[in-house]
Amino acid sequence: DTAVSQTPKYLVTQMGNDKSIKCEQNLGHDTMYWYKQDSKKFLKIMFSYNNKELIINETVPNRFSPKSPDKAHLNLHINSLELGDSAVYFCASSQGQANNSPLHFGNGTRLTVT
C-alpha cells in the first residue's frame, strides 16, 4: 500500500481553469503538507495542517486553497490557474510535533498550465 498517495499524477490544463489535487496518507500521521517544486527543482513549503487545522501558510497566492476534511486527507484547490503555477506539487505527512518523525512524500503531481 502506498503510504502517501496523490491524484492525479499528471494534470494538463489551460490558464484560467480551476483544478484540484488530492492527497491521502495511511500512516496514521496527524500533520500533512503541500510542497511546490519548481522547474529548477527548488522545493518550498506552501501549507501544513495538523489535525485538520492550518498551522503553516507561507506566502502563497490566495488562489490556492487547501482543505483537510480529516487528518488523513489534504487536498489543494487552485483557482484561475496561471502559467507560473506549472510545477510538481508534493504532498507529505509526518507525526506533527514528534521530533524524530521525518516527512514522507507522495509521488507528486506534475501540473502543466498552457
Next chain:
Amino acid sequence: AQSVSQHNHHVILSEAASLELGCNYSYGGTVNLFWYVQYPGQHLQLLLKYFSGDPLVKGIKGFEAEFIKSKFSFNLRKPSVQWSDTAEYFCAVRTDSWGKLQFGAGTQVVVTP
C-alpha cells in the same frame, strides 16, 4: 532568515568514485537535519536523518553524513558510488516543532559507468 546552502549544483563522477556533498545551514538553535534523494521522475525518499547523539549517522544505500555543529554543516558522503546513485540530493533542516522543512537547492549527481 534561516537558510540551507548546498555547495554544488551539479556533480559528475565515475562509478566507484567517492562522493561528498556539502550542506550548511544558518540557524543558531536546535535543528533536525535530513538528506533526501529524488531519483529521476520519482518522489523524495529519506536517506538519513540526525536528531541527536552520535554526529555521524548512517543511512540507506551506504550513505552517511556527519553533523559538525561548530561549522553548521551536515555533509553527505558515500565511499564508492554506483550508476544507480544518479539522482538529485536535497539537504533539509527542521527548526520548529511542526515538522516544517527548509530545503537546500539540491545537487544533481550523475554517475557515469
